[in-house]
Amino acid sequence: MFASKKDSALLDWLEERFTIKEELEKNTTKKMVPPHINWLYCLGGLSLTIFIIQVVTGVFLMMYYKPTPELAYGSIEFIVKEVPYGWLIQRVHSIGANTMIILVMAHMVRVLFYNAYQKPRELHWISGIFLFGLTLITSFTGYLLPWTQLSYWGATVGTNMPGSAPIIGEWMVRMSRGSEQVSGVTLTRFFALHVVVLPAMISAFAGWHFVMIRRTGVAGPF
Amino acid sequence: MVDGTIDSDALSKRRKFIKGLIGFFGIATVAGVTYPFVRYLQPIKQQEGEGRVEIAEADLPPGKAVLINYKGNPAVVINTGGGYIALTAVCPHLGCIVKWQEEEGILFCPCHAGKFDTDGNVLAGPPPRPLEKFPVRVAGGKVILGGV
Numbered sequence: 348m349f350a351s352k353k354d355s356a357l358l359d360w361l362e363e364r365f366t367i368k369e370e371l372e373k374n375t376t377k378k379m380v381p382p383h384i385n386w387l388y389c390l391g392g393l394s395l396t397i398f399i400i401q402v403v404t405g406v407f408l409m410m411y412y413k414p415t416p417e418l419a420y421g422s423i424e425f426i427v428k429e430v431p432y433g434w435l436i437q438r439v440h441s442i443g444a445n446t447m448i449i450l451v452m453a454h455m456v457r458v459l460f461y462n463a464y465q466k467p468r469e470l471h472w473i474s475g476i477f478l479f480g481l482t483l484i485t486s487f488t489g490y491l492l493p494w495t496q497l498s499y500w501g502a503t504v505g506t507n508m509p510g511s512a513p514i515i516g517e518w519m520v521r522m523s524r525g526s527e528q529v530s531g532v533t534l535t536r537f538f539a540l541h542v543v544v545l546p547a548m549i550s551a552f553a554g555w556h557f558v559m560i561r562r563t564g565v566a567g568p569f
Numbered sequence: 570m571v572d573g574t575i576d577s578d579a580l581s582k583r584r585k586f587i588k589g590l591i592g593f594f595g596i597a598t599v600a601g602v603t604y605p606f607v608r609y610l611q612p613i614k615q616q617e618g619e620g621r622v623e624i625a626e627a628d629l630p631p632g633k634a635v636l637i638n639y640k641g642n643p644a645v646v647i648n649t650g651g652g653y654i655a656l657t658a659v660c661p662h663l664g665c666i667v668k669w670q671e672e673e674g675i676l677f678c679p680c681h682a683g684k685f686d687t688d689g690n691v692l693a694g695p696p697p698r699p700l701e702k703f704p705v706r707v708a709g710g711k712v713i714l715g716g717v
Contacts, residue, residue, distance in 0.1 A: 403606075407606060407609055407610075410609075410610070429613060430609055430613060431605070431608040431609055431611065431613075432605035432606070432608050432609050433609060435605050436605070436606075436609060
């Protein structure tokens with residue numbers, strides 16, 4: 348780890364078959380960052396860190412959560428009050444969602460003010476816009492899951508918004524709810540999006556985002 | 570790195586100390602984060618009146634049986650006609666759940682065809698020992714297991 352002179356026999360054995368050491372060093376431990384980097388360049392990486400925390404705590408919440416109108420609130424209450432450290436995992440997941448939005452937005456503001464989105468980095472910005480939208484939708488769908496009054500009416504107001512779009516507005520409202528009003532169908536629909544579809548999409552777009560930034564390097568100096 | 574003014578022996582000692590310190594705090598951090606997650610997954614003990622279970626007599630007519638959760642494990646309560654009997658429903662062979670067969674008046678394990686009479690004795694099949702029996706009493710129209 349810390350510039351050890353001699354690798355262990357296990358690492359040598361792996362290296363003979365895997366031959367990844369050089370690539371790994373080039374891209375991680377021996378990668379030089381440009382001297383103009385400052386702390387604001389950490390915002391994207393911090394967003395990724397929070398995303399990983401959200402995935403881990405989310406999986407743990409899913410072990411006790413029950414996505415039905417009858418059981419959802421009770422299962423969250425059970426997690427917070429009965430399960431050891433459930434309060435911690437639930438709080439980290441909830442606060443993490445808000446923190447992630449703040450960090451993603453701060454990251455975007457940094458890129459915007461540094462003109463870092465300009466050629467040849469337009470694709471970074473485009474994939475980033477997708478990531479921003481996906482982050483917001485993931486938070487919104489997650490907000491309904493505890494099935495509280497706040498969640499319910501939050502989802503009602505949120506799913507009403509596309510209704511003002513011409514022609515397809517009404518259709519979009521019904522499709523997002525799966526029923527005329529927010530109901531148990533909406534809950535399971537949001538649950539599926541929140542735990543499977545959206546995290547998978549975020550991972551895919553984030554992968555694209557990271558490959559791009561490695562190809563071009565970070566922007567600057569300015 | 571060594572500029573000559575610092576004794577290289579002292580430097581390597583210091584380096585070793587710092588490495589140890591980083592290792593210690595690293596392990597402490599990982600342990601501190603892992604601990605809540607491990608505890609989160611441990612089964613939660615239900616503490617409801619020391620495992621007392623009540624069944625209304627009306628719900629258990631003669632010849633019938635109910636499957637209940639007694640102290641965290643499945644148990645079967647049978648009304649034999651002559652009285653109530655409570656036995657563990659976990660087969661002592663490989664842990665399947667035995668089922669009450671009203672027509673034959675026996676408990677049957679579906680996994681390897683173990684058969685037990687209403688006292689829990691093995692009648693047929695591979696079970697190595699009888700089913701454990703639990704004391705049961707009747708009070709105020711209720712069949713009661715456990716508790717005081």
